[in-house]
Amino acid sequence: MGIIKRIVGVLCMILAPVAAWLLTSEGIKKMAAAAPADKTNTTTQWLILIIIFLPVMAGLLLFGWYAVKGEFEDVTS
Amino acid sequence: MSQNNLSTRALGTVIASSSVGTLIEWYDFYIFGSLAKEISVQFFPSDNPTAAFLSTLATFAAGFIVRPFGALFFGRLGDIIGRKYTFLVTLLVMGGATFAIGLIPGYKTIGALAPALVLILRLLQGLALGGEYGGAATYVAEHAPANKRGFWTSWIQMTATVGLAVSLVVIIACRSMLSKEDFADWGWRIPFLLSIIMIGISVIIRLRMNESPVFAKLKAEGKTSANPLAESFGKKENFKMVLLALFGATMGQGVVWYSGQFLSLQFFKGACAVDAQQAETWFGWAFILATPLFLVFASLSDKIGRKWIMMAGMLLAVLTTKSLFQQLKAISDPANKQELVDQKVEKPATFKIDAKTNDTTYTIETTRKFADGSVFMTKTDRLAPVDSIGKSAKMAPKVASKSMKLGDSNMWSVIGVIFILMVYVTMVYGPIAAFLVELFPTRIRYTSMSLPYHIGNGVFGGLVPFVGALLVAYSVTPTMPSGDIYAGLSYPLGVALLCFIIGVVFLPNGATNTTHDD
Numbered sequence: 268m269g270i271i272k273r274i275v276g277v278l279c280m281i282l283a284p285v286a287a288w289l290l291t292s293e294g295i296k297k298m299a300a301a302a303p304a305d306k307t308n309t310t311t312q313w314l315i316l317i318i319i320f321l322p323v324m325a326g327l328l329l330f331g332w333y334a335v336k337g338e339f340e341d342v343t344s
Numbered sequence: 345m346s347q348n349n350l351s352t353r354a355l356g357t358v359i360a361s362s363s364v365g366t367l368i369e370w371y372d373f374y375i376f377g378s379l380a381k382e383i384s385v386q387f388f389p390s391d392n393p394t395a396a397f398l399s400t401l402a403t404f405a406a407g408f409i410v411r412p413f414g415a416l417f418f419g420r421l422g423d424i425i426g427r428k429y430t431f432l433v434t435l436l437v438m439g440g441a442t443f444a445i446g447l448i449p450g451y452k453t454i455g456a457l458a459p460a461l462v463l464i465l466r467l468l469q470g471l472a473l474g475g476e477y478g479g480a481a482t483y484v485a486e487h488a489p490a491n492k493r494g495f496w497t498s499w500i501q502m503t504a505t506v507g508l509a510v511s512l513v514v515i516i517a518c519r520s521m522l523s524k525e526d527f528a529d530w531g532w533r534i535p536f537l538l539s540i541i542m543i544g545i546s547v548i549i550r551l552r553m554n555e556s557p558v559f560a561k562l563k564a565e566g567k568t569s570a571n572p573l574a575e576s577f578g579k580k581e582n583f584k585m586v587l588l589a590l591f592g593a594t595m596g597q598g599v600v601w602y603s604g605q606f607l608s609l610q611f612f613k614g615a616c617a618v619d620a621q622q623a624e625t626w627f628g629w630a631f632i633l634a635t636p637l638f639l640v641f642a643s644l645s646d647k648i649g650r651k652w653i654m655m656a657g658m659l660l661a662v663l664t665t666k667s668l669f670q671q672l673k674a675i676s677d678p679a680n681k682q683e684l685v686d687q688k689v690e691k692p693a694t695f696k697i698d699a700k701t702n703d704t705t706y707t708i709e710t711t712r713k714f715a716d717g718s719v720f721m722t723k724t725d726r727l728a729p730v731d732s733i734g735k736s737a738k739m740a741p742k743v744a745s746k747s748m749k750l751g752d753s754n755m756w757s758v759i760g761v762i763f764i765l766m767v768y769v770t771m772v773y774g775p776i777a778a779f780l781v782e783l784f785p786t787r788i789r790y791t792s793m794s795l796p797y798h799i800g801n802g803v804f805g806g807l808v809p810f811v812g813a814l815l816v817a818y819s820v821t822p823t824m825p826s827g828d829i830y831a832g833l834s835y836p837l838g839v840a841l842l843c844f845i846i847g848v849v850f851l852p853n854g855a856t857n858t859t860h861d862d
Contacts, residue, residue, distance in 0.1 A: 268849070275849050279591070282842070293814075307397050315401075316810075319408045319803055323590075330587040330846075338584050339850050 269340060276334025283328035290320050355496060358487045361553050362480045363499045365435045365546040368539065369476045370507025371514075372442040373469055375535045378515055382532035386450040387459045395451060398459040406470035411802035414474020415794035416573065422479050422790030423572035426563065427486070428555045430790070431479030435550065438472035439543025441465040446536030474802075478794030481777035486556035486786070491646055497777035498642030502635055504773070505605065505766075509631050512624055514538065558786050572791040576784075585783050586796055592851045593654060593779060594800025596843025597772040599836035600661045602805035604765035605631075607836070610809065611669055612758075615829040616676040617746045630759045634766030638774040645775035649853035654779070657771025658844040662837050664764070666830055671761050673829070676748050681714040688712050707744065717751025804839055811835040 294313035301309035333339060376383065388399035414434075422430035445465050451458045480500045488496035514535045522531040554560075562568050569575050577583050612623045645653050674680055693706040705725050712720045723744045750758070780793040812832025819828035 271849050275845060279846070311397060311401060315405060315408055316807075319412075323799060323803060326587055327591060330584070330591050333580075333584050333587070334850070338580070339588065342585075342588070342850060342852055 269337065272334050272339055273337070276331040279327050279331030279334065281331075283324045283331065286327075287321055287324040290324075291317055355487060358553070359484060359496060359499045361546075361549040362431075362484050363503050365431065365550055366476055366480045366500055367503040367507045367510065368542045368546050369435065369438045369473055370504050371511045371542070372438050372539050373473050374508050374511040375442070375515065375539075376445070376466060376469065378511055379532050379535065382528055383445075383462070385528065386532075387448070387462045389451055392451070392456075394456050395459045398456075398463045402459075402463045402466040406466045408803055408806060410467050410470035411474040411798045412795060414471035415478060415798040416474075416791065417471065418475020419478055419576075419791035419794040420572050422475070422482070423569050423788055426555050427479050427483040427559055427790065428550070428553055431476055431483065432547065432550050434472040434475040434479065435543060435546055437468055438476065439539055439547075441468040441472065442536050442539040443543070446533040446539075474794065474798050477797060478790050482781055482790050482793065483556050485778060485781040486558040492643075493782070494642040494645040494650065494775050494778040495639060497781070498638045498774045500777055501642065501773050502638045504601075505631055505635055505638070505769075508605070509628055509635075511535065512628060516621075516624070562786055567787060569787040572788045576788045576792040576795075582784065582788065582792060586792055588846075588850055589780055589783055589793065590796035590799055592843060592847040593776060594796045595804045596658045596800075596840040596847065597654065597776055598800040598802075598805030599808060599839045599843075600658055600772045601769050601801065602808040603661070603665060603833070603836040604762075604769040607808055607812065607832070608669065608672070608762060608765055611829070612672055612676070616673055617748050618676050619747050619749045622749060626755060626758050627762055630762035630766055633759070634763050634770060637767060637770035640774075641771050642774035642778065645778065650775040650779040650782075651847065651851045651853040653775055654772050655844055655847050655851075657768045658840045658847070660771070661765075661768040662841045662844060665768075665837060666833050668761050668765055669830060669833065672758065675754050675757050675761075676750060678712065678714070678718075678720045678748065681716060681718055684713045684715060714751065716753050718754070719749045720746070721749075722746045808832075808836050 294317050298306075298310045298313050384399065388395045388402075418430050418434055421433070442465075445462060448454075448458055448461050448465075477500070480503075481497055484497050484500055485493050518531050518534045519527050555563075559568075575582065576586060609623060609627050612618050612627070613620050641653050641657075689711040691709040691711075693708050696705045696707070697703070698705070708724050708726070710722050710724070712722075714720070723746070725742045725744045776797075780797060781789055784792040809832075812835055815831040815834055816827040816829065819831040820826070
């Protein structure tokens with residue numbers, strides 16, 4: 268199980284920055300493309316999402332790092 | 345957690361007092377969403393940019409930011425002061441905010457102050473909800489015997505679904521007793537104002553409750569945490585369990601719950617265009633039939649462990665949700681029904697002149713009936729070529745609205761599909777309170793379990809409609825101008841799959857050795 272935990276850890280470490288980048292770049296695109304009348308609204312909406320989502324993805328990255336380092340070996344599955 | 349020797353009757357009182365309060369909190373939180381249209385008309389006129397901005401904040405900030413913040417704020421209090429007083433405060437905050445929303449004069453009366461006040465009260469609702477669940481689940485779990493912890497805490501789990509059902513029943517009852525105009529004008533306030541009675545009763549019950557025996561013992565011994573936030577998230581031994589709870593359980597649970605209970609209803613009313621009242625009634629029946637399964641699966645988790653029941657629910661959801669949604673579409677699709685062609689009715693066109701462009705639009709209302717008793721109504725807009733030469737070619741006939749009232753013979757098929765989706769919800773959601781409380785020690789339990797729960801449900805679950813709409817928009821092609829109506833499912837099912845993999849590999853099946861209280 269140890270090796271599988273490490274593989275899943277690596278997967279999480281790859282997935283977290285990719286998801287963070289996708290969301291942020293999409294948000295930037297949408298904020299830039301918003302019509303003037305809708306600019307404030309779209310910007311607020313995306314900023315909230317990015318602000319809350321980035322720490323969560325940092326958490327996924329850290330989770331992956333812990334898994335790679337074998338920190339979950341004592342948690343019996 | 346230490347064993348408690350409370351009688352079943354005493355435990356019943358603990359459950360009743362905790363779950364009634366939590367149910368009312370869910371009721372309060374849901375009525376805002378269910379009455380969004382009326383609230384929007386009263387407080388957030390779309391032609392006013394400030395009001396529209398505040399509306400976005402109310403929608404996004406309450407779920408995504410304030411709920412997790414409430415989990416931290418009240419979780420900390422609960423681990424320092426105690427469970428009883430903390431979730432008494434969350435109840436008062438929620439009830440007070442809900443009641444006050446029912447009293448605020450509309451935008452027409454006090455201008456921008458109205459949406460600003462609604463925003464503040466909605467944020468308070470989110471804050472209170474963030475603190476309530478962890479307190480109730482912890483309080484019940486700390487009273488329950490270890491071998492029945494799943495069963496007893498599942499009563500708290502049921503409250504989210506029952507709270508939604510109660511909110512729908514109250515709203516439907518108010519709508520049926522008032523005219524459409526009266527309900528839109530002032531009747532929508534009744535469900536908010538009613539909250540004060542329910543909160544009052546619940547506060548009286550909660551005041552009579554004792555502190556959790558496990559926490560009381562810890563406090564008497566001076567072993568409570570001085571800084572639960574630092575201990576929960578600053579120490580690697582505990583923080584890694586917070587991350588595991590989030591990515592291995594609550595993240596998948598949140599999206600399965602949201603897809604089964606909310607997205608399915610939204611899909612049935614939106615993409616399938618089924619009459620809203622009919623959809624809500626049939627879904628309500630499915631919810632009622634499936635609700636006892638929270639107890640069944642949670643009780644089963646006391647015998648065989650929590651992990652595999654939750655993981656099985658997630659896997660089944662990943663494998664079958666799309667086909668169940670396709671089934672809903674197939675049931676409601678007029679193309680799959682035998683039309684009674686001779687009963688097709690087209691009403692004479694109604695005309696509307698646009699004051700700015702001087703274009704005349706005519707609308708045709710068509711009613712089609714089917715052999716199974718279903719009735720499909722469409723309203724189609726066209727530009728009148730008489731008043732706008734050449735413009736009619738630019739505007740293809742546009743279906744302005746459509747509504748399918750399904751024949752009664754379809755009722756059990758629809759309820760059956762929703763019931764299956766709800767089975768998955770009960771599998772992932774029923775045992776999770778017991779699972780979370782067992783993952784963390786008493787001194788920081790309230791704080792540690794509340795945050796992953798509210799990020800899993802509020803953020804991952806709450807993002808389902810938003811990300812779903814984005815994915816549908818991405819799927820638009822020249823050959824498919826409306827996009828793929830199932831594309832939105834990729835997000836919840838992808839998240840559930842990731843959570844399933846992490847859960848299977850990492851989660852413990854029983855209580856972990858972190859529950860070292862004594």
